[in-house]
Amino acid sequence: MSTLTFYGAAQRVTGSCYLIRSGQQQILLECGMLQGENNNKKGGKGKKSTNKEESAPPFPFSVSEIDAVIISHAHLDHSGMLPLLAKQGYNGPIYMTLQTQALLPTMHKDAAFLQQKDAEWENKRRARAGKRAIEPLYDMDDVERELALCEGMAYGTVSEILPGIRLCFREAGHILGSAIVELWIEDKGETRKLVFSGDLGNSQAPLMRDPAVITEADLLLLESTYGNRDHQPLDQTLSEFSAALDAAAQSGGNVLIPYFAVGRTQDLIYHLGQLYHSGQLKQNNIFIDSPMATSISEIYEQNTRLFNKDDPEFREIMTHDWQQWLPILRFTRSVEESMALNKIAGGAIIIAGSGMCHGGRIRHHLKYNLWRKNTHLIIVGFQARGTLGRLLVDGVKKVKILGSEIAVKAQVHTLGGFSAHAGQSQLLAWAGHMRKAMPRLYLVHGESESMLALQKRFVEEYNWDASIPTLGEVIHF
Structure with missing residues (x-):
């Protein structure tokens, strides 16, 4: 037996x-x-x-x-x-x-x-x-x-x-x-x-x-x-997502999205592309700030035959690459490119790791943006206890990032339907x-x-x- x-x-x-x-x-x-x-x-x-x-x-x-x-x-x-x-x-x-x-x-x-x-x-x-x-x-x-x-x-x-x-x-x-x-x-x-x-x-x-x-x-x-x-209906989540992006555009600030490199990032690119093609996306620059997420996204590009067939326009465009689907998308690999993003005061969507903010490039972007009232932080995944992401979701007023104490004045949005x-x-x-x-x-x-x-x-x-x-x-x- x-x-x-x-x-x-x-x-x-x-x-x-x-x-x-x-x-x-x-x-x-x-x-x-x-x-x-x-x-x-x-x-x-x-x-x-x-x-x-x-x-x-x-x-x-x-x-x-x-x-x-x-x-x-x-x-x-x-x-x-x-x-x-x-x-x-x-x-x-x-x-x-x-x-x-x-x-x-x-x-x-x-x-x-x-x-x-x-x-x-x-x-x-x-x-x-x-x-x-x-x-x-x-x-x-x-x-x-x-x-x-x-x-x-x-x-x-x-x-x-x-x-x-x-x-x-x-x-x-x-x-x-x-x-x-x-x-x-x-x-x-x-x-x-x-x-x-x-x-x-x-x-x-x-x-x-x-x-x-x-x-x-x-x-x-x-x-x-x-x-x-059960998860929140996707339509409701997408409405909340679009509203958060609109609020950021109106305030003139940046949008920060801590990413999970495999799956979640690619889904976000898809949803942002839908908003772009429908004329609803007001931001002009979207950055995927991660060598790992960039490499993973390239592997997704090579396997579009396994994608859902419900959106033929997307499948047709994706026979090329992600930037054909979302022309304002940029992938940043080098440290120098990542550091340059910290000079952008507003109008950008920056998707960077790690997903729970406990490491990676997102911490640098949080350091340079959390203290701004017009920054919008969008949380799209589960945040474990003890992580920086969980502290921000729970409404902490000050955090220590990379040796500096940062006041949290950014608006934090938690979306629950992207699982x-x-x-x-x-x-x-x-x-x-x-x-x-x-x-x-x-x-x-x-x-x-x-x-x-x-x-x-x-x-x-x-x-x-x-x-x-x-x-x-x-x-x-």
């Missing part, structure tokens, strides 16, 4: 990791990094996760015994520990979609760079305190070692990755390359099918297609990030296609309150019992 062990994303959102054992073979499904704060069972305040603590080695399993790795998509909470896996000796195949394989070099090299910078900063502090220095989790060599193991697969292709084990990826609609994982496992003459939802996309999102429909499984692992609520995750009703509808098969259902990748709410809805809607696993729990199937 095969087993599955929940090593991550059990009653928490990040750190996705599951180990499947079938006979003598072992498959690692996901190898994600913990991010933000702990998501404990009560949903209360947890200690902020750091690379040196919870994400640190060793893995809770023997790396040398893993035969294959499967990754659903490129986000770091699903793939970010792969370089460490390679560093610790893993040299087998890592399966993913072709698009995820294209995204990983940019994302993991950026992660390694940040690991190095974090270690340097921490070691300066440790040196002053007379403590031993630490090393980053992994470096560029480890990333290169990992990337050499990656094997991309096309959507819909069924491949035998190990004797008696077949794999197929289906579109999940979350970000480019995101996948639902189908896994058929033969054990003692019987075949069992495991389906892992990965992160399911929001059907309101403009670029990605809706998640593929799957009707049969013996075991279903379902994400539950927004298991306790790339399925909401509660969408999760129920997608899993509902399997209600005749009624597979064993486990809720993962969500905080406890989200899981409990979704668990209740499954009983109410389908009379279907959903289990909520604990970290380290082992199930047989």
